[in-house]
Amino acid sequence: MDSLLVTLRVREQSTRAVLQQALQNTSFHFVVDDENRVFVSSGPVINPGLAPDFYAPKAASSTVVQADETNTEPAARSRYVSASEYKVYVIGAAGAAMGRATLAGHIRAQKTGEPVIGASIYSESPNVGASTDQFGSFSLTLPPGRYNLNIRGVGIKNTKRQVVLRGDGKLEVEVEEDIVTLKEVVIEAEQDKNVSGMQMGLEKLDIKTMRQVPTAFGETDILRVVMTLPGVKTVGEGSTGLNVRGGATDQNLILFNDATIYNPSHLFGFFSAFNPDILQGVELYKSTIPAKYGGRLSSVLDISTREGNKKKFSGSGGIGTLTSRITLEGPFVKDKSSFVVSGRASYSDWLLQTLSDRNFAQSAAAFHDITGHVSHEFNEKSSLYVTGYYSSDRFRLASDTAYHYSNRTATVKWRHNFTNQLYGVLTGTYSHYDYDVRSTKNSVSASELKYAINQTGLRADFSYYPNARHTVDFGSSSLLYNIQPGSFLPLGEASVVRPNVLDPERALESALYVSDRFDISSRFSVSAGLRYSFFQALGPREVYRYVPGEPRAEATITDTVRYGANKVLATYHGPEYRLLARYSLNEKSSVKASYTRTRQYIHQLTNTASVSPTDVWKLSDATLRPQVGDQYSVGYYRNFKSNTIEASVETYYRSLRDFVDYKSGATLVLNHHIETDVINAEGKAYGVEVFVKKLTGKLNGWVSYTYSRSLVQVNAATTAEMINGGRYYPSNFDKPHDVTLVGNYRFSRRFSTSLNFNYSTGRPITLPLSKYYLGNSLHVFYSDRNAYRVPDYFRIDLVVNIEGNHKVKKLAHSSWTVGVYNLTGRRNPYSVYFKSVGGQTKGYQLSIFGQPIPTITYNFKF
Numbered sequence: 001m002d003s004l005l006v007t008l009r010v011r012e013q014s015t016r017a018v019l020q021q022a023l024q025n026t027s028f029h030f031v032v033d034d035e036n037r038v039f040v041s042s043g044p045v046i047n048p049g050l051a052p053d054f055y056a057p058k059a060a061s062s063t064v065v066q067a068d069e070t071n072t073e074p075a076a077r078s079r080y081v082s083a084s085e086y087k088v089y090v091i092g093a094a095g096a097a098m099g100r101a102t103l104a105g106h107i108r109a110q111k112t113g114e115p116v117i118g119a120s121i122y123s124e125s126p127n128v129g130a131s132t133d134q135f136g137s138f139s140l141t142l143p144p145g146r147y148n149l150n151i152r153g154v155g156i157k158n159t160k161r162q163v164v165l166r167g168d169g170k171l172e173v174e175v176e177e178d179i180v181t182l183k184e185v186v187i188e189a190e191q192d193k194n195v196s197g198m199q200m201g202l203e204k205l206d207i208k209t210m211r212q213v214p215t216a217f218g219e220t221d222i223l224r225v226v227m228t229l230p231g232v233k234t235v236g237e238g239s240t241g242l243n244v245r246g247g248a249t250d251q252n253l254i255l256f257n258d259a260t261i262y263n264p265s266h267l268f269g270f271f272s273a274f275n276p277d278i279l280q281g282v283e284l285y286k287s288t289i290p291a292k293y294g295g296r297l298s299s300v301l302d303i304s305t306r307e308g309n310k311k312k313f314s315g316s317g318g319i320g321t322l323t324s325r326i327t328l329e330g331p332f333v334k335d336k337s338s339f340v341v342s343g344r345a346s347y348s349d350w351l352l353q354t355l356s357d358r359n360f361a362q363s364a365a366a367f368h369d370i371t372g373h374v375s376h377e378f379n380e381k382s383s384l385y386v387t388g389y390y391s392s393d394r395f396r397l398a399s400d401t402a403y404h405y406s407n408r409t410a411t412v413k414w415r416h417n418f419t420n421q422l423y424g425v426l427t428g429t430y431s432h433y434d435y436d437v438r439s440t441k442n443s444v445s446a447s448e449l450k451y452a453i454n455q456t457g458l459r460a461d462f463s464y465y466p467n468a469r470h471t472v473d474f475g476s477s478s479l480l481y482n483i484q485p486g487s488f489l490p491l492g493e494a495s496v497v498r499p500n501v502l503d504p505e506r507a508l509e510s511a512l513y514v515s516d517r518f519d520i521s522s523r524f525s526v527s528a529g530l531r532y533s534f535f536q537a538l539g540p541r542e543v544y545r546y547v548p549g550e551p552r553a554e555a556t557i558t559d560t561v562r563y564g565a566n567k568v569l570a571t572y573h574g575p576e577y578r579l580l581a582r583y584s585l586n587e588k589s590s591v592k593a594s595y596t597r598t599r600q601y602i603h604q605l606t607n608t609a610s611v612s613p614t615d616v617w618k619l620s621d622a623t624l625r626p627q628v629g630d631q632y633s634v635g636y637y638r639n640f641k642s643n644t645i646e647a648s649v650e651t652y653y654r655s656l657r658d659f660v661d662y663k664s665g666a667t668l669v670l671n672h673h674i675e676t677d678v679i680n681a682e683g684k685a686y687g688v689e690v691f692v693k694k695l696t697g698k699l700n701g702w703v704s705y706t707y708s709r710s711l712v713q714v715n716a717a718t719t720a721e722m723i724n725g726g727r728y729y730p731s732n733f734d735k736p737h738d739v740t741l742v743g744n745y746r747f748s749r750r751f752s753t754s755l756n757f758n759y760s761t762g763r764p765i766t767l768p769l770s771k772y773y774l775g776n777s778l779h780v781f782y783s784d785r786n787a788y789r790v791p792d793y794f795r796i797d798l799v800v801n802i803e804g805n806h807k808v809k810k811l812a813h814s815s816w817t818v819g820v821y822n823l824t825g826r827r828n829p830y831s832v833y834f835k836s837v838g839g840q841t842k843g844y845q846l847s848i849f850g851q852p853i854p855t856i857t858y859n860f861k862f
Helices: 015-023 207-211 222-226 349-353
Strands: 028-032 038-042 088-091 101-109 120-123 128-131 137-142 145-152 159-165 169-175 202-206 252-256 279-285 299-305 314-319 323-333 337-346 364-377 382-397 401-417 422-439 447-467 470-490 505-519 524-538 541-546 557-563 568-586 589-600 602-605 616-619 627-640 645-662 678-694 699-713 737-746 751-760 768-774 777-782 793-803 813-821 829-837 840-847 853-861
Touching (some): 088 169, 145 169, 159 169, 202 207, 207 222, 222 279, 470 616, 557 568
Antiparallel strands (some): 028 038, 202 279, 364 382, 422 447, 589 627, 699 737
């Protein structure tokens, strides 16, 4: 065009209009593509797009061309490979960035439009990366230039994007699901979080992994899968109470889309409270708990749901021997808003009727739950998410006592991107748990025992990415507790039961937090956070005063103080520290160390070894102090065979103070002076966790070994309140040795099998040693508390998965799951108890699953 002369005067006209005038009556042509790039040619007109049939199958030819399998050119790739990998994305306006530019966006599933959580997007030069959050969003700060961005994640195909970064801008990425084929799978090395990630003691599980672990009654149970992880135990079979690194069950914060769940089980612990079909994944924090979480000492179990299919209507479900479930999902507005609703119900009465025990044969047990989630994207900056959950359990024992308990939660989230470097999430939550126990067999003694806890919360979380080396999180939260501790009321006019109602408890818990991750170098990174929590116990309520220096008892009450509505009767506050450092020894190994302090202002009171639906929660007050815990952890992390095998060794030490223990013979239900039967104890826990995991290939799974101790000390001011003479003794969940193996083998695309092996030391118990007479009265002499143990625990489970054919066009895709729980039929002891028979004290062993339990489940998806 060097010989073309143009004389033109224009004003406030578009580039296209200018070019049309400049090139008219010449042999030159121009075209503008979708990204406003201009191409000028002489002769034929350039078409910047691909032909419509470019990826269509080519007609058969008499000439056969054999493609080189190592060729990486697009023509040699499968026609299903996205052309997005070869497209160059220009982000931002030229010259807009002054040294740095921020690239933000989302990674979503191509088929459903749902966010991909925990995916990595990174540039190799410079070595800068980020991970997607619970909304699938990411933010990268880089110098302007051209980059090849690699996208990796569990359950998705590895992909890449070519980006020319000129200034701040957005990049939306859709990824394909990773489908295992019969051909050899090539594993590409990537930056693995096991080595390069900053978190310690963080375990992530997606629903695909959890479905492979065999469980009782054939239904995927996320809590039992979590129990296969190192450092996580339970006191016995048939219990969903988690004991994490020597902590009590109430020291775990269980969140369902950020709403607190107080009872995470159905049917007294035999089933998890969460329908697996609606779940996205689970994150367990057991070492370094992020600063935005608080209120519990041991761990945080964060359970998230799927957003629903934003592309088309679909559904899934299953029919089992004891339960059935159904899930429906689809878009309200395609690619903008979606819904997912899931329900589950049991029909377990027939199983009870087959038992030989007459009491069980006349009993009834059932549960149901329903979960709904709606998401809507207003624009690229603002989104709204709403979740609701309801569950109900009913159990009747021999037509006499009827139990009912239920959970209700609601969550509303509003997410807003202020800039590519700053976004915030405003979350409102509501949690409710209640139970009632009715006895109606005798009209004279007919009664009802009721309990309820309500929690309302508001939280604001912000994430700021000032540059590639810093990630700053900050925010605040507030929780309002309202507890009805218990009421015992008559049922019917003929009942002579005397009403007994405890005063309600109310409290306000608030916190401010800030944390910063700083990459000092490519090898050395630190993360520091501070959370400051406040707690105020509120009226109306009566508070008893006791004689100083004497054991608290009704006889030592000196005064009763009445506090009015919203009057503060006790205040506690204090800092909670989060410190973490990581040093990479090389590309395959690293060392991490952390320190965490946490505070807990609510306590669970229970007189059973495992979690019971009739347990009660007690707020800190003027006499019951909050719990405080400190944890120190050090770990070594190593990857093998091109990052296909992850291994880690973590050791920890925890010190606990002011957690709740009980005096001998304590009364916990309907006790107007509960502080006279509970005591603040001290504790310590320490251990080593070894974990090896392989999640790729036909043979995959993990194996873990945990050695841990959990010890308690009650060294009270008076001898009467001391336990075991003030010495340390094992807690109820002290089980030193634990070995777990989860293995999966896929024979083909349709047939696979899974094996679960578990061995652990028996839990501590207190035994009667002898009998003696005192004042012509017979008494039993017991050992020191928890001085003995029940026999060790051992169990093997096996399951076979049979999938239907994988035709793309069919009415529904189905599969069968056939398994055996407790394959060897071992009678593992849940507890040991004693009875006086004919003047002799005899011991008995109680087993929950004392024989193999076969299961079969039909699953479908459409």
